[in-house]
Amino acid sequence: MLQSVSNFTTSLFLLRSTFAQLFISFLLINSIFAQTQEAYNNVEQINLKKQQCLNENQRANLKKRLKKNKNHLLNEGFLKIKNNSIVILDWPLQMISNQQFKSYYTISNYVDHNPNVGSASFNQFGSTNLDYDCGNRTYDTNGGYNHQGIDISLWPFEWYQYENSIVEVVAAAAGTIIGIDDGNVDNNCSCSGNWNAVYIAHADGSEAWYGHLKKNALTSKTVGQTVAKGEYLGIVASSGCSTGPHLHFELYDAMDNLIDPFSGACNSLNTSSWWSNQQAYRVSTLNALLTHSAVPVQGCSNTEVPSFANCFNPGQTIYTAFYYRDQLSGDVTNMRLRDPNNNVWNSWTHTSPGTYSGSWWYWSWNLPSSGPYGTWTLEADYKGTTSTYEFSYSNNLCSCPLSYSYSNGNHLTGTVSSNANYETFGMIESDQKITNGNSVIYDSGTKICLDNGFEIELGAIFEIKIDGCGGQ
Ligand SMILES: [Zn+2]
Numbered sequence: 001m002l003q004s005v006s007n008f009t010t011s012l013f014l015l016r017s018t019f020a021q022l023f024i025s026f027l028l029i030n031s032i033f034a035q036t037q038e039a040y041n042n043v044e045q046i047n048l049k050k051q052q053c054l055n056e057n058q059r060a061n062l063k064k065r066l067k068k069n070k071n072h073l074l075n076e077g078f079l080k081i082k083n084n085s086i087v088i089l090d091w092p093l094q095m096i097s098n099q100q101f102k103s104y105y106t107i108s109n110y111v112d113h114n115p116n117v118g119s120a121s122f123n124q125f126g127s128t129n130l131d132y133d134c135g136n137r138t139y140d141t142n143g144g145y146n147h148q149g150i151d152i153s154l155w156p157f158e159w160y161q162y163e164n165s166i167v168e169v170v171a172a173a174a175g176t177i178i179g180i181d182d183g184n185v186d187n188n189c190s191c192s193g194n195w196n197a198v199y200i201a202h203a204d205g206s207e208a209w210y211g212h213l214k215k216n217a218l219t220s221k222t223v224g225q226t227v228a229k230g231e232y233l234g235i236v237a238s239s240g241c242s243t244g245p246h247l248h249f250e251l252y253d254a255m256d257n258l259i260d261p262f263s264g265a266c267n268s269l270n271t272s273s274w275w276s277n278q279q280a281y282r283v284s285t286l287n288a289l290l291t292h293s294a295v296p297v298q299g300c301s302n303t304e305v306p307s308f309a310n311c312f313n314p315g316q317t318i319y320t321a322f323y324y325r326d327q328l329s330g331d332v333t334n335m336r337l338r339d340p341n342n343n344v345w346n347s348w349t350h351t352s353p354g355t356y357s358g359s360w361w362y363w364s365w366n367l368p369s370s371g372p373y374g375t376w377t378l379e380a381d382y383k384g385t386t387s388t389y390e391f392s393y394s395n396n397l398c399s400c401p402l403s404y405s406y407s408n409g410n411h412l413t414g415t416v417s418s419n420a421n422y423e424t425f426g427m428i429e430s431d432q433k434i435t436n437g438n439s440v441i442y443d444s445g446t447k448i449c450l451d452n453g454f455e456i457e458l459g460a461i462f463e464i465k466i467d468g469c470g471g472q
Contacts, residue, residue, distance in 0.1 A: 052122075052141055052241055053149060053211060053248040058194065062179070063256075066199055066207065069178045069223055073201075078224045079176045081205040081254065088276045089172040089261055090229060092210060092249055093152060093236065096166055101156075102387055103287040104167050106325040106358045108153040108246065111260040112138040112146035113268045132264035133281040137357070148258055149209070149250035154236055155358045156288055156323040157296075159304040162187065162245040165217065167236040169210050169247055171227045175200040178207065179223060186215040186237035189300040195240025195248075198233045205254025210234065212242045238301070282326040282355075286333070286382045291391045292319040295362065311392040311443075314369040318391070320378050321362035322350070329355045334381040337365065340374030340393075367393050416440055434460040441465060 054062070073079035095104045114130035117140040123129065124139035131138045140146045154161040161167055179199035186196060197211040198218060214237035221227060238245045251259040251274065263273035264281070293309035293316065312318050322333065331352040337345045345368075350361055367376070371393070378389045412430040420440050428444045431453030439461035442448050448464055456462050 052143075052145055052191070053147070053151070054195070054250075055241065056143070056145060059148075062199075066179050070201055070207075073176060073178060073224055076224075079178070079201055080203070081201075082203050083205075083254075085202075085204040087173045087202040087204050087206050087274060089208075089274050090170075090276050091279075092169055092172040092208075093247060094168050094170055094230075096168060099166055100290065100389070101161075101166075101288045103285050103325060104154055104161060105152050106155045106287075107137070107150060108357055109147050109149075109151040110138045110262065111148060111150065111258070111267075111269070112140050113260070113266050114140070115146065116140075117142055117144055117146065130266050132260050132262040132267040134264070134266040135281065149211070149248045150261070151246050151248055152236075153244065153246040153358070155325060156298070156360060157304065157306050158245045159187075159299075159301050160306050162214070162235070162237050162301075165214065165235045167245075169198075169213060169233045169236060171200060171229055171231045171233055172208055172249070173200075173202050174227060174229045174231075175202040175208070176226050177219075177221055177223050180218060182218050183215060184239045186213070186239040187301040188238045188240065188242050190243060191241035193240060195242070196234070196237070200227060200233075206259070207252045209248070209250040211248040211250070212239050212246060213237055215239060244300075282328065284328055284331060284383050285325040286322060286380055286385070286387050287325050288323040289378055289380050289387055289389045290321050290323070291378060291389065292321060292362075293317075295319055295364075296321060298360075310390070311394060312367070313393075314367070314395055316366075318365045318367065319362050320365065321360055322380055323358075323360045324352075324356070324382075325358060327352045327356050327359045329353065331382070335363075336379040338377040338379060339372050340376060341372060345376075371395065412442075430454055433457070434462055436460055439463070 070079060074081070093105060095101065109124070110131035112129055113132065114128050116128040117123065118126050118128040119142055121142055122139060123141070125136045127136070128140055129136040129138045138147045154167055177198060178201045179197075181194060181197045184194045184196050185192065195211045196213040196215055196218065197209060198213065199210070200208050202208070210233055213233070214235035218234045219227065219232055227233070236245050236247050251261055253259050253270070258269055259274060260267050260269050261274035262278060263271060290308065291310055292307040294307040296307050296319070297303065297305040299305070307319070320335075320337070322335070329352055333350045334347065335350065336347040339345045346365070348363070352359070373394050374392070375390050376393050378391065380387050412428060412432050415433045415435060416438050417435055419438055428442050429449040429451055430442065431451040432440075433455040434440050434457065436457040436459040441463045443465040
């Protein structure tokens with residue numbers, strides 16, 4: 001890290017040598033004291049999902065119930081099994097449109113193919129763990145359980161994604177609903193109670209389980225009804241035994257044998273892949289590049305503080321952050337900040353010191369107090385792809401910094417009795433009352449919903465801006 005900071009300082013001199021000495025000194029101080037990185041580099045600490053997704057009793061009871069339902073549906077003619085059919089799975093998640101994330105997930109655990117279990121109550125990424133690719137990205141427990149599904153974790157800002165219902169669970173294959181669990185608490189950070197889930201039988205008699213879903217947000221269809229491939233089933237959440245929002249996806253063939261949909265040298269369950277397009281074991285992706293008004297805090301449902309901001313005034317520190325899935329040791333990213341004239345104001349390079357399922361890095365900056373003002377662009381070249389993120393730098397008082405409060409998410413309630421600005425990275429929902437003489441700006445990344453109860457009194461001013469400060 002020291003190396004990269006000193007390189008960075010050198011490049012500043014080269015880039016800024018024509019500027020006044022005072023300015024250079026400022027940047028130097030900035031680079032030493034404020035230009036921070038690597039506060040938190042290994043998100044596996046967050047995305048471990050260190051809980052048995054479903055305990056043995058729950059699984060046994062569930063299997064009994066699903067078998068009964070399935071037999072009943074077969075007898076009634078609602079479920080027809082064609083022996084020769086082959087099930088091909090598409091990806092079971094999709095992000096809703098107009099989000100600032102480039103991608104939204106990483107895989108934290110695969111199926112454990114090593115029948116041995118470790119001595120600790122929970123053993124992850126150890127010698128008794130073996131995934132389909134002969135790695136150890138899975139877990140077991142000393143109670144005899146080997147992980148039987150795939151844990152697909154939301155990343156980054158899993159709680160923000162959960163709160164705003166950004167990731168939908170969709171049917172990986174067409175089929176008939178054979179079971180539904182709903183009504184259970186869905187924001188757990190540790191093991192608690194039962195999950196919300198949808199269970200689907202496919203045409204060949206195989207089954208897919210979709211677990212940990214959001215409460216009261218499941219498909220309106222019921223047991224016995226059919227779903228098409230890609231049809232909405234629910235929202236990724238953290239119900240049941242779960243430490244954070246993720247989908248537990250578990251599969252059985254028609255003979256009730258556990259299946260791992262990924263084919264690989266160490267898959268002991270089945271030889272061929274069940275995916276229509278099996279993704280690689282590691283998919284190195286820059287899931288997001290964002291700007292923040294403070295160092296973002298990843299955490300539990302009530303402690304995650306994203307501090308999203310996309311509009312800044314002079315004197316405000318800008319935190320630029322980069323969020324990766326499967327960043328590999330030695331991976332190089334070239335990053336840049338461009339001013340509104342498309343000139344590179346600064347550029348720097350990051351080399352990953354390790355391999356992570358999820359990782360993030362940040363640098364902080366103070367832009368020149370004299371501008372240029374307008375739309376700045378954060379850029380990153382990673383694995384042959386250039387990603388960009390735009391933000392505003394303005395010397396008039398636009399609504400900066402963007403505020404985010406987890407306690408009410410992006411749902412704004414209550415009476416506004418003074419001028420107020422609200423900005424959000426995603427969507428705002430409001431049932432506020434804006435009182436006479438006051439003016440409120442809602443500035444949202446994607447959409448603004450005025451709920452029942454929203455009121456604006458005669459003489460109040462109400463302004464809506466979508467996508468960043470300044471009504472871009
Ligand atoms: Zn799981």
